[in-house]
Structures are given as structure tokens and as C-alpha cells.
Amino acid sequence: MGTADASSKDVAFSLAEKKPKVVFVLGGPGSGKGTQCANIVQHFGYTHLSAGDLLRAERDSGSENGNMIQNMMNEGKIVPSEVTIKLLEKAMLESGNDKFLIDGFPRNEENRAAFEAIGRDDDNIETIRKRFQVFLESSLPVIEYYKAKGKVREIDATKSIEEVFEAVKVIFSPKDEEVKKCCAIL
Ligand code: UDP
Ligand code: MG
Numbered sequence: 001m002g003t004a005d006a007s008s009k010d011v012a013f014s015l016a017e018k019k020p021k022v023v024f025v026l027g028g029p030g031s032g033k034g035t036q037c038a039n040i041v042q043h044f045g046y047t048h049l050s051a052g053d054l055l056r057a058e059r060d061s062g063s064e065n066g067n068m069i070q071n072m073m074n075e076g077k078i079v080p081s082e083v084t085i086k087l088l089e090k091a092m093l094e095s096g097n098d099k100f101l102i103d104g105f106p107r108n109e110e111n112r113a114a115f116e117a118i119g120r121d122d123d124n125i126e127t128i129r130k131r132f133q134v135f136l137e138s139s140l141p142v143i144e145y146y147k148a149k150g151k152v153r154e155i156d157a158t159k160s161i162e163e164v165f166e167a168v169k170v171i172f173s174p175k176d177e178e179v180k181k182c183c184a185i186l
Contacts (some may be wrong), residue, residue, distance in 0.1 A: 015089055016119055018098050025103040037101045047097040051105035054087040055079055078107050081114035089118065 023046070025033050037048040059069040065083055072079045084105060092100055106112035146152050155167045 015093055016124060020092060020098045020100060022100050022102060022119075024106065025101050033103050037103050040101055044099070045097075046099045046101045047092075047095040048101045048103060049088060049091050049095075050103040051084050051088065051107075052103075054091055055084060058083075058087055078111065081106075081111050084111070085114055085118060088115075 025037055027033050034050070037046075037050075040046050041048050055069050055073065059066045059073070069079055069083070088102065088105065106115055143152060153171045155164060155171070157164050
């Protein structure tokens, strides 16, 4: 089954799956980060992402976080990691590239730990593998039990949400008197 919209978890997962190469470009203001990033982009095909620029663009977009970002920046404070990381993830995914120079981020330990937490791709993939194995070993026999009794209605869940729901509707439609007797396994 799919999900209604791309949650930040989905975005993080699809990003982690790509195993992107991420280089943090760190250094004091005026140290020439931007200039060298431009050179690296030209010569090595990286995509340059400035966390500060992404935050300014988000502030100017009139989003609900706009005022908060403005206030934090005016005070020279660090915007909550969640906000900055979401912008970085989105930009990384939209770029289509798999090599990034992230400039001006992470700015503190919390930034760093939060960014690393989204990159635990192996954990996620491994967990999904384990869950699928448990499904095959333990849950499939339950479906087989009901199938043998003619109580299973199967649906192809690889299609779009709308198409899958069309099939669900058929099963639950009052015309199908059998729905009272059976259970549907999606
Ligand atoms: N900022 C932030 N988190 C980041 C990057 C920037 O909160 O990951 C905010 C912070 O308030 C900072 C301001 O954006 O003072 C400007 O950052 P930028 O990197 O653009 O400044 P630079 O160091 O390049 O002058
Ligand atoms: Mg800068």
C-alpha cells in the first residue's frame, strides 16, 4: 500500500537509499567557503547547498516558519534542526544528484546528531527486511488459513491509491453480500 503524500520519513528514506556523498563545508564567516564551493561544483560535479540560503528562501516564501526563521536569524541564533534538515533533504532530493557540499551546516552538536539520525539507511533497510521476513514466516499462514476457507479477497496494492481504493470499494460495496461473511486481506 502507498501513502497519501510524501512524509518527511519517506523523503529521508528515499534519500538514504541513494547513499549520497555529503561533504560538510565548515569554516568561519569570510573564510571563502562559497568561493571554493563554486570551484568544487565546477570541477567535481557536486551540488552546493547553503543552509543559510535555503533558510532565507524559506523565510521569503511566506511559509508558516517564515517569522520564526526571521527572528532566529536576526538574533544570530541557530534555527531548529528539524526545519533546516527538512529543507536540506528536499533540496538534495530535488537536485537529482548524489554528491553534495553542505555549506554552513551543521552549526552545533544537535544539528550534527539530527542530520546523522536521518542517514541511518542500513538500519531502516535492515529493519524492513526483517519485518518482511516475519510477514512471510508468521503472517502469511494466517492469510492462507482464511484463503482455504474462501474468506480472502485479494487486491493488487502496487497501483495508485485511487486505483487500489476502486478495488477496495468493490469488496465493500453492499452489492457484494459476501462481505458480511469474509474478511479482506490487503
Ligand atoms: N542558520 C541556521 N542554521 C544553519 C545555517 C544558518 O540557523 O544551518 C542561520 C543562523 O541564524 C545564521 C544565519 O542563518 O546566523 C546566517 O547563516 P549563513 O550561513 O548564511 O551565514 P554566513 O556564515 O554565510 O555569513
Ligand atoms: Mg554563507
